[in-house]
Amino acid sequence: MIAALVLLLGVTVLTAHTVVNAGRWLRRPTDRPVEISETVAVLLPLRDEADRVTPCLRALLAQRGVPRLRVVVLDDGSVDGTAEVVRAVVADDPRVTLITGVNPPPGWLGKPHACWQLATWVGDPADALVFVDADVVLEPYAVAAAVTELRAAGATLLSPYPRIVVRTVADRLVQPLLQWLWLTFLPLRAMERSPRPSLAAAGGQFLVVDRAGYLRAGGHAAVADKVLEDIELGRAVKRAGGRIALADGSRLASCRMYEDWPQLRDGYTKSLWASFGHPSAAAVVLTVLLALYTAPPLVAVAALLAGAPTVAGVAVGAYLAGVAGRMVSARATGGRAWPDALGHPVSVAVLGWLTLRSYHLRKRRRLSWRGRPVG
Template identity: 95%
Template structure:
């Protein structure tokens, strides 16, 4: 009984934190028409994105409220005709520059190197840089709204997290955990105020930075060998004396990260080891997550079979508290809240399996992404 009560207490406290984060501290950039007067450069790294870059490009060309907008695209060694698709979509639009990337030198991973090539090709007078991935589709005033929020927050780096598009069962199980994890476990207000680099989060799909602060932090050259280059860039900004902020960008952008289960599985596998760090730390975190969110329905079932209805009731309460946290997170970020939240214990279990797979493949030096080794 004591263990069941502790589970209920732990999950309830964390769900209350999710509610506070979502209701009080989560930034929400405006989705109304807004205009910025400063020049902005949107940077788009591409590698084998011929099949899905068109909606992204069209959305960039349709941006409003940024009179000084420039778009710089880098074809990072694609072998599928990505550059030809870019040329066909942008035609002779003078706002767009298409670059041909070079292979990353020793010590660099592909994504940081592509972003650094883009950033170093941006010319004056651009004062804000917006990094966007090919799977992101922006609303017409997204860039203007994100830059406005960056300046309002007094931040060097702003991460407006897009709405994650889910279509398959695997999507619905795994993808919502991204927002749920930082809304549940990250104190957003403290993250913005604290200079500690360890207290940082960011999503590289849609990232807005002050150009001077970005360069002062070393830019992507400071995170050349990092799998989670977005989070490490946020930490580099803090080390350089800058501030970072997270925002709900679900009204500004949408993102379909992976097309199928193998892509999703391999996408998470390549980076989860870097999220947790030392295997011992990962073991502790996963044990806590599984105990709090996956164990309660199992404990409830076992207690009913053992003739302990009171214990079963407490365990059901812990399960429902976890479901409530998942529901709040989804509602706060324009995700699918119902009935997906009911499967939260399964989601956490899948996350545990993906994390174990990540460490296993890294130990065997079998991690790769887009044809390049990682980890």
């Protein structure tokens, strides 16, 4: 009985924290028309994205409210005709420049190197840099609104999390955990105010930075060998004296990260080891997550079978508190709340399995992404 009460209390406290984060501290950039006078460079790194870059490019060409907009696209060694697709979509639009990347030198991973090539190519004219992935589709005023929010926050780096598009069962189980994790466990207000690099979060799909502050932090050169280059860039910004901020970007952008289960599985596998750090830390975190969110329905069933309805009721309460937290997170970030939240215990269990797989493959030096070794 005591164990069940502890579970209920722990999940309830965390769900309350989710409610406070989502309702009070989560930034929400405007989705109304807004115009800015700054020079903004949108930077798009591409590697074998011929099949899905077209919607992203068309959305960039349709941006409004940024008269001084430049779009720089880097073809990072693609072998699927990505560059030809880019040329066909942008035609002779003078705002767009396509450059050819070079292979990363020793000590660099592919994504940081591609982003650094883009950032250094732009040069002095840009006031703000906007990094966008090929799977992101922006709304017409997204860039203007995101830069406006960056300035309003007084931040060097702003991460407006896009709405994650889910279509498959695997999507619905795993993808919402991205926003749920930081809304549940990260104190957003403290993260913005604290200079501690450990209090940092960011999503590289859609990232807005003040160019001068980005360079002071060392830019992507400071995170050259980092798998989670987005979070590490936020930490570098803090170490350089800058501020970072998170925002709900679901009204500004959407993102279909993975097309199928193998892509999703491998995408998370390549980076989860870096999220948790040392294996012992991962073991502790996963044990807590599984105890709080996966164990309650199992405890409830076991208690009913054992003739302990009171214990079962408390365990069901813990389960429902976890479901409530997942629903709050989904509604706050443009996600699908119902009935997906009911499967939250399974989601956490799948996260645990993906994490174990990540450490297992890293130990055997078998992690790779888009043909390049990782970790």
